[in-house]
Amino acid sequence: MSYAIEGTSGTWEIVVGLEVHAQVISRAKLFSGAATEFGAPPNSQVSFVDAAFPGMLPVINRECVAQAVRTGLGLNAHVNVVSRFDRKNYFYADLPAGYQISQYQHPIVGEGRIEIELADGSTREIGITRLHLEQDAGKSLHDQHPTKSYIDLNRAGVALMEIVSEPDIRSPEEAGAYLRKLRSILRYLGTCDGNMEEGSMRADVNVSVRRHGEPYRTRCEVKNVNSVRFVMQAIEVEAKRQVQVWEEGGAVQQETRLFDSARGTTRSMRSKEDAHDYRYFPDPDLLPLVLDEDWIAALKAKLPELPDAKKRRFMQDYGLTAYDAGVLVAEQATAEYYETVARGRDAKIAANWVTGDLFAALNRAGRTIADSPVSAAALGGLLDLMADSTISGRIAKDVFEAMVETGAEPADIVAQKGLRQVTDTGAIDAAVAAVLAANGDKVAEYKGGRDKLFGFFVGQVMKAMAGKGNPGLVNEALKRALA
């Protein structure tokens, strides 16, 4: 079922393209030697170049270029051997030069694509139009003084990759899946930390609506939406607003809008009212960026295995379902954790434990896989204890909870708490005999044909043995005794 908005006059399709600004991981800025670290005191990570002092000139950072190339390769995109930097001219309080150095006509990366997975298990390909390098602006603080805005240029000049999608997205869910997938790829590549709260990944959302089968109608750009959830909300409310405008006989005006997450609305951005004439031209302070094919090849050779490839491998090598594999590869740390657990063990059982018990425990504790209280090696050890029948699957759940609480090794917990499974057939036979003796009536019923009571006897025997009886041996002993 495709997503649609129900208007008073029928259904509308939404058309969405995303422009994601991803802050490049690098030590220094794109065109200056100032640091990029987050959270420094105001204007302490600013060079004269970043503050656009007279006579200052940009010099490009090789690592930022490498990060853009890696990202392009990771997005299955074409890397342009020759690209160019242009100036995008506009006045704004936190744009010191009065222009942003960006790439307009000749971006460093051309067309690519991302495959997204949806909740119903289907997949879709979203086209990438381009990726280009540009400078971030500084930060304006509007809430420090009743009549003043304060300007901090620490962020000014930090490298950004603007990753532009084709208008291929047709629902808020697809937008969410696209962003999560893109973030996952960027994190795998180590080119952006994908942290939307700190603003290192921001999205501008282009939204329009149309009747099915129509050409595109006028779009609006919703700026700087800072979480996946807000992007999905912003698309929905903006699309509904546009449907209402069209249905009331109006026309949507092409404009820049701001998402108000508190009110759940979008509103027109006054400050951008005349910003459409950016007067792009090639930055005369910079020369064409010409990349060496061998350098690109060397970067490509060092790329990590990316989520899609890893997912395919997990399905093939470990026999996982697409769903489980998808969950496990979303974060590189999870995938690594899983592989440590699964190596040399039953891969499906490993997957169940990681996606089930471990995720639940992390969720409860509000932790991530990186600071999990249970290490992959320890979880592996627990699986080993089950595999060699030291403990039963049921006891394993208890041991796991104890591991989460104490961080102790599973073998130590089993030894300390005396949880070792009983495989002594004499002890089992004795427990079976005692249970049957205490339940003479049920034995009679069973022998009279009520087969279902077998489970009851198993439960009673296990209970009598405090759960430590080897389930297989208990079954055998019971069958013998009841024969």
Next chain:
Amino acid sequence: MSLDPATIRRIATLARIHVEDAELATLATELNGILGWIEQLNEVNVDGIEPLAGAAQMALKMREDVVTDGGYPEKILGNAPERAGDFYAVPKVVE
């Protein structure tokens, strides 16, 4: 192509230069004079010519990713017409 007062206003706004109404007519004469002269270029045949952005016939050099600059907020703020602590201050901006 000739500039009318409305276009001059639009350009002046883009360039953030205040222009008094009284200046518009003089400016229009001057700018149209210059633009008219510039239109000589229309007689040049530029078919198939690649545009040249600058005289330097080189490719861009890259620097290493090392922090070598910044860390001097007093120098950054020392020339500011108005500052508030370690921030630049401007009239409040409404987004």
Next chain:
Amino acid sequence: MIPTDLTIAGARDALRQRAITARALTEAHLAAIEALNPRLNAYITVTADRALAQADAADAALSRGEFAPLTGIPLAIKDLFCTEGVRTTAGSRILGPFIPPYESTVTANLLRDGAIFLGKANVDEFAMGSSNMTSGFGPVTNPWQRRQDRSAVLVPGGSSGGSASAVSARIAMGATGTDTGGSIRQPASFCGITGMKPTYGRCSRWGVVAFASSLDHPGPFARSVQDCAILLGSMAGHDPKDSTSADLPVPDFEAACARDVRGLRIGVPREYRMEGMPDDIERLWQQGLGWLRDAGAEIIDVSLPHTKYGLTTYYIVAPAEASSNLARYDGVRFGLREDGADLRDLYERTRASGFGAEVRRRVLIGTYVLSAGYYDAYYLRAQKVRALILRDFTEVFAQVDALVTPTAPSAAFAQGENMDDPIKMYLNDVFTVPANMAGVPGISVPAGLDANGLPLGLQVIGRPFDEQTVFAVGAALERAAGFDALPQIRAGD
């Protein structure tokens, strides 16, 4: 010996032989500045105390037997070069209060080599002008006067008018300049001195207030070709802080001045023979070519067919780049601020009040030619014509080693002349602009006087990064011309 009459080469010898101290040389210049600058307005800022401290340091070094190429040589610095701790205005009220916390690469190179800075030389506002009339700090007077009319106050040319006037009047031994369309060569011609625009990329632009980045060339002024070569040797060099700086070794420019020009092929571009050019200039040009022929060079007629479009191309490219380069002057981080009702009003009032008429005009033109719908018709077309201008030079330099032309279509004119129509003023740069478009080196050498007794320069243009041939041909012209006329206003007179 009048210290202010010394050439840099001469002073260098005198200093090393301890025939004169750097302090005495500097004091002589400072005294001359005090006497003449009120009349010439060649300096916006005089840094006497600093200069004397630098002179004492130079003397201390010389007394230890240590000297660098420019130890103890007093210079004027065009007020477009940022100088650490010394106000730098670019001739604009908008930078009136600006004190850079950094030193431009070119001036740092000069300081490294022991130079003494007397002060900051007046300049057309943001280097936009050909007469120094657009400076926010008042016009500069040319030290030369018309024989028949001493009362007419002449312009020194522009934009490096203060630098040229100071060197000509002997209140500096040499000076830095910048040349975007002729701003070194044209004032050198007007003031009867030598001015050199090297190849684009030879001198770093880092720390030089930008006018048009793809056309701005720092370079030297001096009273001889050799002195220019000495200065350029210190100013030039690769700078990793400027992405357009060429990573090439700096040759021995001074040695090149003594090179023989025998066998060199000298091109005479026929398109430079323009209608209405004064006879004096045509005559001097022919004379210059004759001198070179006598010195053993071969004179060859050549064609630079797109020369006539150089100026119009320039008046698209330069304002376009300037409109963007000057956006940073917004009253927020440095310089002048005019209060406004809101931020936009603050910007508009600051820029309207801080920029003079010519700068405002060029920023508006530049904004227009880049604006939506006009980019292709103006800027893109200009870039294509620029490619054709470069192609002209490349083709011509396959046939000849250097070109010789007049530097400017006229001698110095009076303040107030050519002011009624911006285009008339722009035409001053008609012979100099093409070299900026192509980034090739050029020098203006004083070669004679016109009927009014005013100096006229000849221009030598060379291949990219072949300043040595330019110096060699320039020095040959200088030797043959034997130019020894003196300006009416000068130190030691």
